[in-house]
Amino acid sequence: MRRAILLSAGMFLGCASTIDGTGGLDGGRDAGGDAASRRDAPADARDVPYFDTNAYDVFREDACPGTRPPAQRAYECDPLSRAGCPVGQGCYAFIEYPMVRCGSEIYRARCFDVGSTEPGLFCRSGTECSAGSGCFVTGAMNRCLRLCRLDGTEPRCQRGTVCEPTDLPDFGACQ
Numbered sequence: 670m671r672r673a674i675l676l677s678a679g680m681f682l683g684c685a686s687t688i689d690g691t692g693g694l695d696g697g698r699d700a701g702g703d704a705a706s707r708r709d710a711p712a713d714a715r716d717v718p719y720f721d722t723n724a725y726d727v728f729r730e731d732a733c734p735g736t737r738p739p740a741q742r743a744y745e746c747d748p749l750s751r752a753g754c755p756v757g758q759g760c761y762a763f764i765e766y767p768m769v770r771c772g773s774e775i776y777r778a779r780c781f782d783v784g785s786t787e788p789g790l791f792c793r794s795g796t797e798c799s800a801g802s803g804c805f806v807t808g809a810m811n812r813c814l815r816l817c818r819l820d821g822t823e824p825r826c827q828r829g830t831v832c833e834p835t836d837l838p839d840f841g842a843c844q
Contacts, residue, residue, distance in 0.1 A: 740838070747778065748762040757782065757783060758783060788813045801815060815842070826843035
């Protein structure tokens with residue numbers, strides 16, 4: 670019993686020396702050197718952690734210096750009123766992301782064939798949702814959600830849901 674306790678205590682002591690940065694991966698034993706050579710190393714060399722604490726600091730400077738071009742709106746129809754589309758088609762809003770570095774987004778709305786997936790059900794793309802709704806990433810996977818106006822005017826969300834902002838600045842989604 671004592672051997673098991675001492676063995677487990679020795680394992681934890683060996684691990685502790687690797688965690689605090691004073692030992693190597695071998696639990697503090699030098700690989701071919703003596704303790705004096707490690708002790709005589711400069712303080713900053715002994716205290717270097719095994720990982721670079723600044724390696725994941727991604728914000729260094731603005732990737733797009735100067736003023737950025739404003740986002741553009743190119744709506745061919747109204748996704749909320751469904752006006753502007755022929756029979757059998759619905760108006761769907763989406764974002765066209767820039768193809769060049771530091772370009773501007775284009776917020777679009779176009780007519781596509783009407784989808785049949787009702788709000789609340791799973792979806793893979795916005796055009797498979799019924800007219801007046803879109804496919805959004807939610808905490809419960811991608812779902813068709815009914816579109817709404819963020820200012821509270823019609824169309825409003827049904828009772829028990831709230832009009833939440835989306836990446837589309839002119840439209841919210843009922844959640």
